[in-house]
Amino acid sequence: MSTPAKSTPGGPLVAIGGAEDKTSEAEILRRVLSLSKKDAPVVGVITTASSVPDDVFGEYHEVFSGLGASEVLDIRIRERSDAASEQFVEMIRNSDIVFISGGDQMRLTNILGGSPVLETIRAQRQSGSVIAGTSAGAACQSQTMVYGGPATDSLRKGAVQMAAGFGLVDGIIIDTHFLERGRFSRLMEVGATNPEYLGVGLGEDAAVLFEGDVMRAFGPGHVIIVDSSQISGSNVFELSDGEAVTVHNVIMHALVDGYGFNLKDRRVLGPDELRAAGLEHWIANS
Amino acid sequence: MSTPAKSTPGGPLVAIGGAEDKTSEAEILRRVLSLSKKDAPVVGVITTASSVPDDVFGEYHEVFSGLGASEVLDIRIRERSDAASEQFVEMIRNSDIVFISGGDQMRLTNILGGSPVLETIRAQRQSGSVIAGTSAGAACQSQTMVYGGPATDSLRKGAVQMAAGFGLVDGIIIDTHFLERGRFSRLMEVGATNPEYLGVGLGEDAAVLFEGDVMRAFGPGHVIIVDSSQISGSNVFELSDGEAVTVHNVIMHALVDGYGFNLKDRRVLGPDELRAAGLEHWIANS
Numbered sequence: 001m002s003t004p005a006k007s008t009p010g011g012p013l014v015a016i017g018g019a020e021d022k023t024s025e026a027e028i029l030r031r032v033l034s035l036s037k038k039d040a041p042v043v044g045v046i047t048t049a050s051s052v053p054d055d056v057f058g059e060y061h062e063v064f065s066g067l068g069a070s071e072v073l074d075i076r077i078r079e080r081s082d083a084a085s086e087q088f089v090e091m092i093r094n095s096d097i098v099f100i101s102g103g104d105q106m107r108l109t110n111i112l113g114g115s116p117v118l119e120t121i122r123a124q125r126q127s128g129s130v131i132a133g134t135s136a137g138a139a140c141q142s143q144t145m146v147y148g149g150p151a152t153d154s155l156r157k158g159a160v161q162m163a164a165g166f167g168l169v170d171g172i173i174i175d176t177h178f179l180e181r182g183r184f185s186r187l188m189e190v191g192a193t194n195p196e197y198l199g200v201g202l203g204e205d206a207a208v209l210f211e212g213d214v215m216r217a218f219g220p221g222h223v224i225i226v227d228s229s230q231i232s233g234s235n236v237f238e239l240s241d242g243e244a245v246t247v248h249n250v251i252m253h254a255l256v257d258g259y260g261f262n263l264k265d266r267r268v269l270g271p272d273e274l275r276a277a278g279l280e281h282w283i284a285n286s
Numbered sequence: 287m288s289t290p291a292k293s294t295p296g297g298p299l300v301a302i303g304g305a306e307d308k309t310s311e312a313e314i315l316r317r318v319l320s321l322s323k324k325d326a327p328v329v330g331v332i333t334t335a336s337s338v339p340d341d342v343f344g345e346y347h348e349v350f351s352g353l354g355a356s357e358v359l360d361i362r363i364r365e366r367s368d369a370a371s372e373q374f375v376e377m378i379r380n381s382d383i384v385f386i387s388g389g390d391q392m393r394l395t396n397i398l399g400g401s402p403v404l405e406t407i408r409a410q411r412q413s414g415s416v417i418a419g420t421s422a423g424a425a426c427q428s429q430t431m432v433y434g435g436p437a438t439d440s441l442r443k444g445a446v447q448m449a450a451g452f453g454l455v456d457g458i459i460i461d462t463h464f465l466e467r468g469r470f471s472r473l474m475e476v477g478a479t480n481p482e483y484l485g486v487g488l489g490e491d492a493a494v495l496f497e498g499d500v501m502r503a504f505g506p507g508h509v510i511i512v513d514s515s516q517i518s519g520s521n522v523f524e525l526s527d528g529e530a531v532t533v534h535n536v537i538m539h540a541l542v543d544g545y546g547f548n549l550k551d552r553r554v555l556g557p558d559e560l561r562a563a564g565l566e567h568w569i570a571n572s
Binding site: 246251257 | 540542
């Protein structure tokens with residue numbers, strides 16, 4: 001079995017399912033900050049996905065400052081010309097953590113796709129910076145990105161809308177607000193269209209950290225893994241658009257904080273195995 | 287592996303996920319009517335679950351009459367004393383099809399549990415009558431019945447509320463409005479509590495027909511099978527109420543009209559196998 005799922009090499013990559021706690025607790029955002037090697041990192045916030053960037057930046061400025069960021073940069077990219085601007089490229093170069101807010105993932109790919117800013121984000125990651133995103137900012141991390149299709153109408157051929165994403169992680173398709181918006185059937189349809197891709201359904205206030213072949217769940221919410229690699233049948237290629245899709249033998253796992261998943265073996269890792277994997281990763285990278 | 291899932295012996299048993307089409311098309315209700323051996327059957331409608339029995343009975347009266355029922359009986363059981371009344375027992379005895387409407391399944395079990403009316407429903411089924419129910423009227427058919435717990439909050443220990451149901455089908459837990467209300471995590475939690483029970487998640491305008499060891503999906507919607515028999519781990523017994531449940535290796539199948547499931551082998555049946563199974567069943571019962 002070909003299992004291409006892995007994160008591309010570089011610094012920590014974090015995908016958050018949306019609606020993460022931003023109060024003093026802020027379990028997930030606190031962890032994101034701690035992933036930087038700096039004690040008081042610079043956080044660059046990209047609010048391109050949002051239609052209310054003022055509000056969104058204001059919130060993250062407050063929470064990241066409260067958690068110990070030395071500076072929170074307002075990377076206010078609103079159109080493609082901004083995504084080519086040296087000013088914003090420079091801000092990303094100065095960020096120890098690049099944080100991509102929620103909103104509409106199609107704005108992200110439309111405005112940032114193929115831009116100097118996106119190239120700089122990739123380069124930052126290569127050089128060890130933390131890249132993190134929530135909701136749209138998480139969905140865009142996949143190579144093939146889900147951007148639409150109501151959950152209640154999915155498992156109908158063509159219902160799930162997909163486009164090319166940023167490809168920060170290979171072989172994985174990320175969906176967000178997963179339990180709250182009942183998107184299980186969405187990733188089952190995605191899996192039927194190409195079983196090679198592992199579905200990662202992030203609940204609200206839940207996150208994953210990609211680290212080589214290992215993905216770690218953290219935060220108060222759930223992470224649902226939708227593994228279609230063993231599906232034994234589907235009618236998807238026989239159907240016309242809108243017809244009901246059948247798919248058999250989809251394997252799912254519900255992970256919580258402290259659990260992880262080996263992307264290569266497609267296997268759940270318990271807290272003990274996960275600690276061992278972390279140690280190996282730390283030794284390999286130090 | 288012990289797999290107790292099977293319908294109890296007797297006439298056809300149908301569970302519908304709610305919101306079935308009641309227009310002239312009425313694919314599911316038409317099929318329910320055709321399951322009776324009578325050309326123009328008597329349909330007894332039990333509206334106990336509903337808080338608006340007038341409206342609900344009116345709708346079913348119209349659709350079943352239009353589809354060719356010779357009579358549609360208003361079995362208006364509102365309290366426990368009704369459920370003991372000889373009048374209603376007699377109406378059920380006269381029904382070729384007993385149809386249980388939607389509403390609140392707790393009203394059904396509270397009012398009908400242990401009553402002469404429920405005994406008569408069971409006896410009717412033994413003698414070959416059709417029993418069908420939608421939404422609450424489907425959920426109540428399980429031995430252990432799900433009656434509450436918001437989908438967005440499930441996979442938290444104790445979130446899914448269960449009670450004893452009518453036990454018309456063994457080893458199965460039925461949930462309804464399944465895709466529309468995103469209830470996948472609800473049956474994942476149910477499966478973690480006892481992996482022996484097969485979860486059957488009925489979408490709206492989707493139905494299953496139980497026939498011995500075979501369950502057939504029909505109607506325009508989806509039926510999701512949640513098979514927890516192979517789960518490889520869960521923390522559910524270590525948790526306090528409200529804590530996040532992890533569960534690994536849950537197998538799911540999305541079935542559509544024309545597909546089925548062998549409850550004994552826990553195996554999807556394609557259209558060809560299903561036709562063969564139907565023939566065997568027909569020979570065994572003729």
